[in-house]
Amino acid sequence: MYILPSFDHLKDLNIADPDAFEILRNELINNYIESTSTQRKQRLIGLQFQINSRRDLSTNPMHSCIALSKMMHETFWDMRCSLEAISEITADSFFLTSPTTFSAPTEEKASAEVLELKQQN
Template identity: 30%
Template sequence: MASQLPSFDALMELARNNPEKLEEIRQQMSAEILADATPSVRAKLEGLNFRINMERQRCKNPLQSCMRITALMHDSFDRMREELDILVAPQHPQLRVINQSPVNNPDLQGRNVVPFKRANSF
């Protein structure tokens, strides 16, 4: 059974005055989530938890850590969206040109399309 997450105000207070206690709560709650997960999901969650912890260690401050982890989340979401687009495209041919660069798609060349570029470097 998972512990109750303290209120936002309590977490802010810990972040300001007792970051070690906040980290202890984070580790405890992460361990509880991993313990409650099914074996097949647990391995994936442990890998994700490891990656997040390594990113946090590489960062110089909490803001940089937040930005890196947010970038990881957005990259994962983008990959999931791309896979979903591949699954949906056969049923909806008009979706095939979505998210393609005009450089790679002759149908979009000459149109006023601005490709989305990710800022992955920190």
């Protein structure tokens, strides 16, 4: 388990010495990647390569942040689509092999008394 420097320390280091910050950032990332299993290590090395490439192509830190955020959202979207596809396959398989019918549980609608609020002057 790694003990990471505090956010404030990293922020101050980046302001005072950006090169030292980058060295520390790369060191922490590489140490973490090296600590993982062989199978996971290859995936993380590839992912870090993509991240570094997007950062290198960016014109400024904000552009880099937006590019990496877009990359993350695209990955989540792909994962969502994959999960939906698996869900559809599983649901189709369930309905094809199950002798019973499936019905969603019904919910009772809650009732409430509406209170009149009076304005105070």
